[in-house]
Amino acid sequence: MTEILGSIWWMIVALGVLVTFHEFGHFWVARRCGVKVLRFSVGFGKPLWSRRDRHGTEFAIAAIPLGGYVKMLDEAEGNVPAGQLDQAFNRKSVLQRIAIVAAGPIANLLLCVALLWAMFVIGRPDYSATLGQVSGLAAQAGFQTGDRIDRIDEREIRTWMEAIQMLTTAAMDGHDASVEVSTARGSHVSRTLPLSQLPAGFNQENVGGQAGLSWLHQMLPAKVGAVPAGSAADGQILPGDVITAIDGKPVAFFNEIGPEVQALGKRGGAAMVEVDRQGARLALEITPRLTRPPAGGAAYYALGVAPPTEISAAPYDALQRYGPVAAVPMALRETARMTADSLGMIRRMFTGHASVKNVSGPITIAQVANATAKRGVAWFLFFLALVSLSLAIINLLPIPVLDGGHLLYYLIELVKGSPLSERSMAAGQYVGLAMLAGLMGLAFYNDILRLVT
Known part of the structure; x- marks a missing residue:
């Protein structure tokens, strides 16, 4: 219940901030163009709070916090007194109307830059793109545990999420990724990850895993959480022990224990299992035991150790922080990168290279809002910046009903020399509503x- 309430609350906060800035963009430019604004509403429905300024504009916070709007004086929406015709939106020049409509998305774009600047000044902690266990295509290409990815296809990589995004887009496009890494020994090498060899219909939400990559901060340490009574390790290995080697082979992560134990079992006999017990190094002679799953399935060899039920998150090992001046170009560069990535994803979805599963709705947005808020102010600012940019891009799509659709009408009017007919615009509105409903x-x-699976 707490998770649900938290998600709802942070989504309301996010929408409130982003919608207010979007509508303020329309409002501010409309005022500068001499258009009378009748209402500035954050939310839809019955106003919970309102007041009027000296210009007669009503500012309101409404009951349904899922958007907002700016209502302007317009002959298309009702009779306009003769003395106020010069303040009607429809009486303004095409360029003025274009400026007013475009101001909303531009406000979201500027907000994105401002939020990223604040994020960089505060400093966003994250994980470096350091590899954990490697297998499959990645192992064949020479990648090793401890490699830190520095660049992918000439783009600098600062965090593991950036690495995932670059690898995912490369896989969608069906080309191999050129990867520069710093090895655990400190050398710098270039490797090629053959993403073009991924099977058709691969899961685009887990490209790294299918290519054989895992991340160091996600790997479970080989620490024992429980030892069931009667298991092979019962009486020898204790909860809290850290397994460091099996039969002379070093073990760093919990998921490395299973394969080594299987090899031991097939060989037969006992083996030395080395553990660290509160700083003391012990060598224990244990024989793996053949185990059959209670629900059926293939038998396997096991020591009988389980990981801890509660696992602490790995400490952050990367920090994106800059001074107030240096953060300005970084925020602009990050906005440009995010814009290019977002437009590229839209293009890939239209061409069929990207799955439509990448389209997220309010439930996912609410969950991410809650998750980022828990991670700290810098992460929540990044989330707001990303959604603000997404709102700007979506609103500029040439879909009637959205700002981009209105801009398309005005551009046609600018070229044509006269407005589109009311019939054409009405037809466009129906098409736009249908497209929006489908989206x-x-x-x-x-x-x-996602919730079900």
Whole structure:
């Protein structure tokens, strides 16, 4: 319940901030163009709070916090007194109307830059792109545990999430990724990850895993949480012991224990299992025991040790922090990078290279809002910046009903020399509503599917 309430609350906060800035963009430019603004509302429905300024504009906070709007004086929406015709939106020049409509998305874009600047000044802690256990295509290409990815396809990589994003887009495009790494020994080498060899229909949400990559901060240490009574290790290995080697082979992570134990079992006989017990190094002679799953399935050899039920998150090993001046170009560069990545993803979805499962709806957004808020102010600022940029891009799509659709109408009017007919604009509105409904339906479907799976 706490998780649900937290998600709802932080989503309301996020939407409140982003919608207010978006609508303020329309409002501010409309005022500068001499348009009378009748209402500035954050939310829809019945106002919970409102007041009027000296210009007669009503500022309101409404009951349904899922958007907002700016209502302007417009002959298309009702009769306008003769003395106020010069303040009507529809009476303004095409360029002025274009400026007013474009101001909303531009406000979200500027907000994105400001939020990223604040994030860089505060400092966002994260994990470096250091590899954990390596297998499959990655192992064949020479990648090793402890490699830190520095660049992918000439782009600098600062965090593991950046690495995932670059590898995912490369896999979607069906080309191999050129990767520069710093090895655990300190040398710098270039390797090629053959993502073009991934099978058709690969899971685009886990490209790294399918290529055989895992991340060091996600690996479980080989620390024992429990030893069931009657198991092979019962009476020798204790909860809290850290397994360091099996039959002379070093062990660093818990998931390395299983394969070594299987090899021991097939060989037969006892082996030395080395553990660290509160700083003391012990060598224990243990014979793996053949175990059959209670639900059926293939038998396997086991020591009978389990990881801890509660596992602490690995400490952050990367920090993106800059001074107030240095953070300005970094925020601009990050905004440009995020814009290019977002537009690239939209293009890939239209061309079929990216799955439509990448479209997220309000449920996922609420969950991410809550998760980032828990991780700290810098992470929540990054989340707000990403959603603000997404709102700017989506609103500029040439879909009637959205700002981009209105801009398309005005551009046609600018070229044509006269407005589109009311019939054409009405038809466009119906098409836009249908497209928007389809997009929202897809987003909700993906959200529900994620919850179910």
